[in-house]
Amino acid sequence: MSDETELNKMFDLTRRTPPEPSPDFMARILSDADAMQPASLGVLTETATKRGIFRDMFSGLGEAIGGWPAFAGLATAAVTGVWIGISPPQLLIEPFGTVLGTDSSAFSEVLEYGDGFDFTLFKG
């Protein structure tokens, strides 16, 4: 009989007689499974539920306004607004500077409201 056949006989015997783990091995595995199992879908924890609500809210908002490109547009607009507030361009400073000051007639000229317009009209 060849070495190959003898070896195959030994492998065959080994396959048919697998080693048995100790009795408490399966119990330990089941205990781990129980400890690590995520909560059942019907018994979500309060934290998980709150997290879900916020996630759903942002996800819904994103979908409503067109996804992440819309968020990018909003962010750009916000940053631009802040920038103009901090450092306004010269063209804006000159006419609106008059509004911030006391010379309201100069402002009405710039905006071409006409001679009759005066901010005093709005006073009660």
Next chain:
Amino acid sequence: MALDHSIDISDDALLQLYANGDQAAARQLTLRLAPRAFKQAYRMLGVQADAEDVAQEAMMRVWKIAPEWRSGEAKVTTWLYRVVANLCLDRLRKVQSTSLDAIDEPIDPSPSAADDMQSNARLDALQAALIALPERQRQALVLRHIEELANPEIADVMEISVKAVESLTSRGKRALTQILKGRKAALGFEGDAP
């Protein structure tokens, strides 16, 4: 869910049920996978307690990955074989100096399967010879000839080419033959019918 017909449920589906909180799925996965992980680890390590530790660690990784498991991308068993194989290699490298004295006496198989001394002697001899092989050859032989995996799946588990698997199994078998050569008579092979 009682999983009365769980034999028809795939490992993938059981993992999903487990992730959804189904306790019966946990039991079913344990029955299916834990003995397999233990068996593979025992053939690699030869020490019962170490094999149980490795199998337990591998099963913990199963529980951990369950919520993220993507059905259909990989076989659960192939993934588990890989985890066990890597854990065994890590352990073997940590205890490079393991001598044969540290190897357990092979576990007695069930009496119905091997109730004669010759069978026990053959089982012991093969386990001892496997432990004497280089790790990668041992791993390839265990997966090919004991777990009966196909070469492409072994290649997947060991993250090598199919050709490399063929080479490892071929060299491993030659080495086993050499180790067992002087014991033919003791193992009752001389005089066997061809």
